[in-house]
Amino acid sequence: MTSDEFPRQAARHTRRRFLTVTGAATALAFGVNVAHAASAGAATPLPGDPFTLGVASGDPLPDAVVIWTRLAPQPYEPLGGMPYQAVRVEWQVAADERFRQVVRSGTATAQPEYSYSVHVDVRGLRPARHYWYRFRIDGHLSPVGRTRTAPAPGDRPDRLTFAVASCQSWPDGYYTAHAHLAAEEVDAVLFVGDYIYEYGISAAGGLRNTADPVPDQFRTEADTLDRYRLQYALYKSDPDLRAAHQNTPWIGTWDDHEVQDNYAGVYSKALDPVEDFTVRRASAYRAYWEHMPLRTPAPQGPDYLLYRRFTFGRLAEVNVLDTRQYRSDQADGDLWKPDNPGRDDPARTFAGAQQRSWLLDGMRASRATWNLLANQVVMSRMDLDASGTPTYNMDAWDGYAAEQAALLDGLAGLTARNPVVVTGDVHAAYAMDMKRDFDDPDSPTIGVELVGTSISSGGNGVDVSVNGQNFLDHNPHLKLVNERRGYIVVELTPHELHAAYRAVPYIDRTGAPISTIRKFTVEAGNPGLNPA
Template sequence: MTEDLRPAVGLARRRFLTLTGAATAVAFGTNLPGSAAGTGGTSGLTGDPFTLGVASGDPLPDAVVIWTRLAPKPFDPLGGAPYQDVGVDWQVAADEGFRQIVRSGRATARPEFAHSVHVDVRGLQPGRHYWYRFRCDGYLSQTGRTRTANAPGQRGGRLTLGVSSCQAWTDGYYTAQRHLASEDLDAVVFLGDYIYEFGIAANGGLRNVTDPVPSQFRTEADTLDRYRLQYALYKADPDLQAAHLTAPWITTWDDHEVQDNYAGAISKSNAPIEDFLVRRANAYRAYWEHLPLRGPAPQGPNYMLYRRFDFGRLARLTVMDTRQYRSDQAAGDGWKVDSEARRDPARVMAGQQQTRWALDGLNRSPATWNVLANQVILSRMDLDPTAGDLYNMDAWDGYGAEQKVLLDGLAVNRHRNPVVLTGDVHAGYAMDMKRNYADPSSQTVGVELVPTSFSSGGNGVPVSANGQKFLDGNPHLRFVDERRGYSVLRFDEKELRVDCRVVPYIDRPGAPISTVRSFVVEAGNPGLNTVGQEVTVR
């Protein structure tokens, strides 16, 4: 935390927003959960507590986090559970029938954390599937499947990732997540905007639901209980639950988990910093409560989300956070012409500490493939196909000095096969990363892949007018598709294969999915090679 924000944080603690009903948890609280083992009291639950499903995440060679939240009435304050500790039994097995239980225990679901449960299951074998489930008051949860990371130092093998971002509930059905659930994946990488903070109309937007969305969803999320309600609505979706059931998720956030286009301690509306930090604390707490992340929970408006995962010597995945530490956007945000403010070295996106950590991890990496999971486009992207330039002040282009540091670091390490994964833009892009973007013939140093959004943007189109402008103005951009879906990435020691999958519509359920483009990237030879056109797969 920077020195000038400390007084604001102190004031924010004193002005913490009160919550409705029984939802009196305090996001600045320090009574954090300890180990997974614990003793709960008599539950007092009045129905099935597993309405929000189960999930797993953050796989290590010997560990994985398993998650659930007790919410018999998910749209009530505190999810309809009593304000007391509740004991939850859990099991992890080597087989789907749970004949070979390898780990088990009892966790405590605490009311101050919305009765969420995060069990960091240790002592597992590397590179294999496990099955897990929870039990509480005679109710048995769904069974989830997860997988640990490859053994440290393991050579060879394969890694298959599903990658997407941006799942606005009001923009349509989660058809893509249902298809994702049928993929055979080692992990899912989610690149931000798990929820959107906006109020929700009674008809659910493009979903046009027959049962009205409850009235408590009309207002924008800013308090802890309101953020919790938003997560409950999203996680109650059966297709999203299905996608969590089949593989561990590795997640990062972008802006809408808090507020559209916020930057560090600066809100979109330039609210007083002390007020906005309260909101950020609420949002960060609710995020942790609803995703399979390791503890401890966020304390106040800060949370260390950037982290690293190794899959043997095949791939290293570096997960970044480009929201919590960034400077305010230059030139009032939006698409703007070049300026000194855009290139000011004092303005940062990830911050000096995180950027140094990311590049140091790349420099020391033993992996064949080095993957950077990031929220916003890192490569240069010009919206003006004429001689002029228009840059997105909310993407890395708006933070030119730090952008150059990171791009130069990737260029120096081109032999380590850098691959950047990006969300945010509600479109599928694939591009070669260049040492000099002004010269299309300059050396390619890596690839940036933007798997399209799960739902944000509605049905979409193959290529919009703006999409064509991007293609015309950016020779390194090789592919655009603005429908909904995800990408499947398959790594081995020789190549990375990328399959870009989309659905034709999401304003009603049941859409098929197709692979609209496939690329191969050869290890040691950065750059995209097209290998396929549209083929319907299911």
């Protein structure tokens, strides 16, 4: 296939904005049978542009990257408005934005049983360079996405830059932070959980107060495969989220809201029977895979191996954790609670022994200067201590003290690997020194934890709430609390880490500016945060 087979004038700038998708308010009915025959395009004419949910790329390797789209000309209709048949989608990857130098091309089959999602693992690429990609079906051309491969294993880059983002509740406000993130020149976005929220959505769309009512089928909570697919379609209707995906490869992991708030392993927050909740988890995991730029195979049941590792030359490794799938039920409920015996029970798991061994063994073998842990919930000790009694979050690492201690013990022996934990979940920006013994402020620092605030969850937020001030007052290893919305930009060099905390002043309307609220540096070989 030559580049001339795709009209060059259709190449678009990767930061362009798209119109928000609207759809008819109809009930979703999804067939369960597999369509076996694939045709070149669709035998039935499509009712409109199938690329309403945009394009994305992710999980970059030195010679490969995943490119993604989902065909949905009418994203809130049954089957996304697609005819019930498997269809072939053409794709191209080029070394230039105008596709004069097409380096890889082919076709992929979009199957109805996977919601017409397309995941192409493009191989044979060159390390540490940008590529552009696009899809076509039946004369419809997708937006052009930009991606980037990782450096070769032995390369020694002068610098790498990652953005850390999480928690993007659609009705809590606009994704203005994503609009700014789309303009950042970063090597990859580390998205550490809560891509969707499972809750029902009002006709007004919460703080968005939308002019076009949100369709009726969004009133109920997502708990089936069809309903999770609808939620992803609504979230991906946002032009700023699509722009952030379109410009940069993402490395993602889930937290709880991709399934259910504060679920733990096979235990439902609502105390549903395990058999019923396992079905719900399987549906949620499948919908997550369908809508993210992840490699095949897709989940085939309630289990999915999501933890994985990416090497960026000799400068950095990124270890992606999964702290939801393998954990025991929370101790004494899933809220902030005083210390209790269940919290210290060594039989209770969090990441699980297998994942913990994978992580620590991999870090011991790492040849990289910096070793990042893309982690969902706060790993460091955080004592709310509002009443003078040590009070911890039972849903975070603090709620699983035995495994928390085992991991910190392991990291204490790996300070030469420069461990850096990047975290989401709490809708606030924190910067923390990780201590060998959090009860002793003079204990050695074994690494740092950088907690990014939310993209939108929690609404406009404040600079520091009452609880935020309590954290600052009772946790001497905590160096920053800010509760506005935004993300972190982490720049790595062979000698230093630079962390810039970026935030917007409001999200209940569009157009907010972005600013850097605080900067820190960390010296390689000398763990601990330094003001910049």
